[in-house]
Amino acid sequence: MEIEWIESQFFSTEKISNEMIIIHHTGSHNGKINSLQGTISWFKPDEWRSSRQVSAQYIIAREERPIIQMVQDEHTAWHAGRSQWEINGVLCHNLNNRSIGIELQGDGQLFPYTKFQYEALIWLVKQKMEQFNIPIELIRGHEEITSRKPDPGPYFDWERFKKGLTSVTVPGPTDDDGDGIIWLDENEKVKIPSGKDRSILEVIIDFFAGLFK
Template identity: 30%
Template sequence: MNPRRARASASLAVFLVLAIPLGVGPARAVAEPSLSEAFARAGAAYDVPGDVLAALAYSQTHLDGHDGQPSASGGYGIMHLVSNPVARSLERAAELTGEPAATLRKDDSANVLGGAALLRSYGDEVGLSAAARKDPAAWYPAVAAYAQASSAEVARLFADGVYEVLGRGVRAKAASGEAVVIAPRPIRPRRGDYEKVPDLQGDLGTAAADYPSAHWVPASSNSYSVANRPASSAIDRIVIHVAQGYYAGTISWFQNPNRTPNQLVSSHYVVRSSDGDVTQMVREKDIAFHVYTWNSRSVGIEHEGFVSDATWFTDAMYRSSAALTRDIADRYGIPKDRTHIVAHSEVPGNDHTDPGPYWDWNRYMQYVTGGTGPAPGKYWVDTFADAPGHATPGGARTGTLLRGTNYVYCRTWGPIVQSGSSFNHWWLKTDLDSGSPWQNQWVSAYYLSRWGNDQAKDNNGNDIPDCT
C-alpha cells in the first residue's frame, strides 16, 4: 500500500490560538504544557500578538521542533532559532531570555519564549510604540527582520508568507497531540519601507528563468559552477530533494556567500509547500552543487519542508513540482521514469535520506506523466492529524491512518465525532497505515483538514460518492 503522503494547510473558524484534544488518553497527574498556552504566555510576556507569533512559527516549521535537530541552515525548534556562521538568533534569544541555548533548542515552551523575545527586539529596533505593538499589521517590518534574510526581497517574501498564514488560518497537530488553531484573520500589513522592495512572488526576474512559471533569484556565485550544458555535458537526470527548511530560508541560504566550504550548496529550483510557487536559483546550463557525483548530469529541485513531516508535501507542491519536472524532461529528452527522476538518497555516493518516507512517488510520477489524480475509484483527501481507523463506522478500533494526503474510496453517514464546535457524521472507507486488517477500514471525516462541519469532499472540493 502507501501510495501517498502530504497535506495542505487547513482553514479555521476560530479567532484565538487554542488546543483541541484529538483523543482521550489515560489521566495524568501533571498535564503536559500546551503549545497554544506557550504562544499566549510568550506573547503576553513580550507584548507580541500571540497569533502573529504562532503564524511565524508555523510558516517555518509547521510547529515541529524535530526533537532538537537543526534544519539545513542551523535553525532549532518550532521558532527556528538559528545558529550558523551567518546568523546567531539562537544565541541572541538565550541572552534576551536568560535561558541556556541547549534548553532553547529542545524545549518547545522555552523556544517559543525565545522567539517572542527576538520578535520584540526587532519590534523595538523598528520603533514600534506600545500602542503599535497591539496591532498585528504593524509587526510586518519586525517579522521581516526575524528572517535574517540575505536580501530585502527575501525578507519580504518571508514576511508575506507569515501574513498569508494569518489570513487563511491554520489547524496543525503539535507533537503533543493537540490541534493548534490559528483562526483566519485577514490583515493588511503595514510594510513600511518593504512596500518599495520588489515582490519575488510577482513578475520580477521571470524572463531570466529557464522555466516560465519560475521567479529568478540567483544563488551565490560560489555555490555553483558556470558551464554550458548540455553542450559541455548531457543532462539526463532530475533529482528530487527536500530542503530541511522553509521556502524563504532556503532561498536565503543559497544566496548567502558567507558559508563554510561544506555549506556552499545550491539547487536549480526551490518549490514552496503552500501553493507550489517556484523559484529558480541556478541556470540549468550551470552546475548546481546538490548531489556530488551527479552534479554535472542533473537538474536539482528542492522542496520546502522536512523529511520527517508529511504535512509539508501538499497537493499544490506535488502538482507544481511535477509540472516543472515534466517541462525539464521534455526539453532535454529525459525519460519520465524512476530511473531518470530520482531521490537524492538514490544518487550514488550520497548519505542523504531525502525526500524521505513520506514523499509519495506513485502520486508524483502520475502527475509527471500527465495524470491529474488517483486511480479510478479513489479520491485524495488531506487529514490534519493521525486518524483512528475502525472496522465499521464508529466500531472497534483497528489501526491508524497517518496525517497527510491519503486516498479514500467512498463515504457513508455514521456516528458523530465531535470536539468542541467541530464535528462530522461522515465516515470514509480507506486503507490504514497501521493495524490489521488495513484494507477497507473506516475513518471519520472529522479529520479532513480542508472542509467544514458535516462535509466529506476530495481535495478538488467535490463530494466523495456514497458507498453502495
C-alpha cells in the first residue's frame, strides 16, 4: 500500500494528541458518488475560500490506488465539527484536535464500500493504532460522535473492519516454489506447547525428537 501526499490548506498546527480515529464518507449527489477529484478540490481548492473549510488526514478511493494524505497526523484537520466522545473517562468535545480523520470515497447510506477500501483502511488504521497507541474502542464513525452526520453509514461493515484489525499475520515459512510443500529451515526451532495444552501427538513427536538429540 502506498500513500500519496497532496497538501490541504485547511489545518491547524495545534493538536492535543491522536487519541481517536474517525471514519467518514465523502458522500453523494443525486445518487452519484462524489468523485475523488471533487473531494480533493474540496479539501484543497484552487482559490482560497474563507467559509466552509474542511479537510481530513486521509482519503481512500473506491478503486485501487495510493491512499491520499492531505494533512499530517501531527496537525489538526477539520473533519469532526461539533462532536463529543468519552476518552479515558473524560467527555471530550470538538474532537478534531484529538483525532485522525479518514474519508472513504462513497456514500454508506446508499452503497457498499469496495474490497480495496476495507483492505486499505485496515492497513492504515492498524499502523496508526500502533504508532499512537490508539485502542480499538476509540475508532469510531462520524455518526457516533455527533447526531448531525450519517457517515460512514449502515453500509459500512464494522464487523468486517474490526475483524481485519484484530487479525495478525504471522511471519513464517512460505511456499516459495509453489509446489504446496513448505520446507522448514534446518535451524528453525519448532516450538511445541508444554503442559496440559499438549496433545498426545505432540508428546509422541517430542519423544522421538528427543531420541535424536
